[in-house]
Amino acid sequence: MLKELNRSELLEIANATPSKKNCPSCSSLACNGWETVPGSFSLDCLKPIGTLRIEGAPECWDEDHPQGTNIWSENAPISIQFHPYNRSDVCECQECGRKYLRYTEYGGYYIDERIRALNPNLIT
Numbered sequence: 001m002l003k004e005l006n007r008s009e010l011l012e013i014a015n016a017t018p019s020k021k022n023c024p025s026c027s028s029l030a031c032n033g034w035e036t037v038p039g040s041f042s043l044d045c046l047k048p049i050g051t052l053r054i055e056g057a058p059e060c061w062d063e064d065h066p067q068g069t070n071i072w073s074e075n076a077p078i079s080i081q082f083h084p085y086n087r088s089d090v091c092e093c094q095e096c097g098r099k100y101l102r103y104t105e106y107g108g109y110y111i112d113e114r115i116r117a118l119n120p121n122l123i124t
């Protein structure tokens, strides 16, 4: 079972410095905003290290966009009580230690694996 992370734990994780620039495993990901994980990308290099899904918390599908951003914006705030962060896991690249958020979007006829780089400056 993944550790449930609170905001300060998330900030600490987000502020850790990756060990490499141009990491061969994950530098192909361009995901300052939420992106669908490219089919060519192997998720095996990402290791889950915690989750923002809090057991027993009330469901919340609202998004937080006080500055007029939308879910795809590269500068959308990371507000952990709001969708989709409240359904996200935190993972790290096993090669360089860079941190990412991941969640799975379940549409009517599809499943979409989404990923976003964990930028500490956007955590509200």
Ligand SMILES: [Zn+2]
Residues within 6 Å of the ligand: 023, 024, 025, 026, 027, 093, 094, 095, 096, 097, 098
């Ligand atoms: Zn990496």
